[in-house]
Amino acid sequence: MGMTMTEKILAAHAGLEQVKPGQLIKAKVDMALANDITAPLAIKAFKAADGKKVFDKERIALVLDHFTPNKDIPSAIQCQEVRLFARQQEIVHFYDVGEVGIEHVILPEKGLVLPGDIVIGADSHTCTYGALGAFSTGVGSTDLGAVMLTGEIWLKVPPSIKLIYKGTLPKWVTGKDLILYTIGDLSVEGALYKSMEFCGEAIRTLSMEGRFTMANMAIEAGAKNGIFAVDEKTLDYVKPRAQRPYQIYESDSDAEYLLIKEYDITHLEPVVALPHSPDNIKAVSEIGEIKIDQVVIGSCTNGRLEDLKMAAAVLKNQKVAKGVRCIVIPGSQQVYLEALKQGLIEIFIEAGAAVSTPTCGPCLGGHMGVLAPKERAVSTTNRNFIGRMGHPESEVYLASPYVAAASAITGKISHPEEVC
């Protein structure tokens, strides 16, 4: 009986020849991750379990990205706790203001997560690293505290869903549109507890950035992980970054899938997720006139260089509409610097957008662009739940950087063709 790549990675890390969906295993963890919101609780759990030393100081990443630079006194205290712990435990991959970026942007960028790895993060979007052919999934702080202590985690082997994308990406259609469309099709619980394997010709042509965007939102369909086969694009990305050996796993041709779906994307249009659910999908051309107050371009979903390039392509020589606040947040210092060198930052500022230091900020309604009652935002982030970006009566529309930038110019949700 064949195995999927997810099953192979899990088996290898559990020291087993074979695993089956539903099987409970204890697996070795290659990289464990927490941020300024989840780390304090994980540290508390670590200490409560009488933890003295972390299992491996090179296999833990602590990233202060959510409420930093410290937005208020309580978050300053939370960060202080993490800083102290990182120093005491000599955590090698600790990232603070000045070198920090959004966790799921910087871990791949720095080569800390690699193909074939098991990555466990106290953050639900840890599933992002599936783009590299790794098994990665989010857990809570207590689980993470236990991983920091033992280097192991119990997991249930998930059944897999295979998603095949046929055809070529039409103009203005991005990885974000593919994943939103898929979540719209499957629903927010369509992949609950399962593994989503993304494949097909359209995926092979997709950039690494596009793949990170897609894997990032697997959780929005309820999935345990999302995963992509390793190909030349993956290796081009990984080789110059990797500082330790890694292993490439491939799904067998006779691997078992709970469900196989084929999407022909040739005629797909840019789509938007309407409030208050990421599966509430409509084509931009079908939603009519929806006026907006704010645009956010950034996050672990769409805060990479290609995303900023897309936004800049639309915003070049244009102006953000009066009455609209457009906030651009590079996902990492490296993205920021590269965007600066390539003239993208200049384009944003000349268009009238605000550019911020890397942070999660408004994505979770933390700071740097919180919404008032009745306000509407178009955002390249991943969640539009009630109150996600601010007041419970505010609204968030999820879209690609193209659509977000076009909407900033017109002041209503717009197809990029309206302005380009």
Place this chain on the structure above:
Amino acid sequence: MIIEGKTWKFGDNIDTDIIIPARYLNTSDPKELARHCMEGIRPGFAQEASEGDIMIAGRNFGCGSSREHAPIAIKATGIKAVVAKSFARIFYRNAFNIGLPIVECEGAAETAKEGDILKIDLDKGEILNLTQNLKFKIPPLPEFMKELIADGGLIPHLAKKGSY
């Protein structure tokens, strides 16, 4: 383990931003978190819920973020268990790890009306709706989860094993 109490009913896809909005995550103090539990869809819930109550929900309860603050907030309102048609997976792990029992039971979640009295017997594997006189079977927990609960959650479980 037997849990008996009055129910509060919620719908499908209740996400972690509803359970505890991210803007309150600058603290992990359970009491502080509890004050804002469910406030986006049911303002005042935390104040009205009393010790020993049970929460009922539809499908995919706890979807969204990995924040453990969500089950912590629920637990700190005094809620003793959550019964739902299904749970999002990270929430499921978190709830067990922090010692909030949660039960997947389509029938009990469907039929319960707000205010009904439920009796959950985790050892026998059944839920009784005492108000409507209904009985539902629930699947037994895997061994290691029973161990976790018996030890009082993941951390006491690890502490008991010791030697790290």
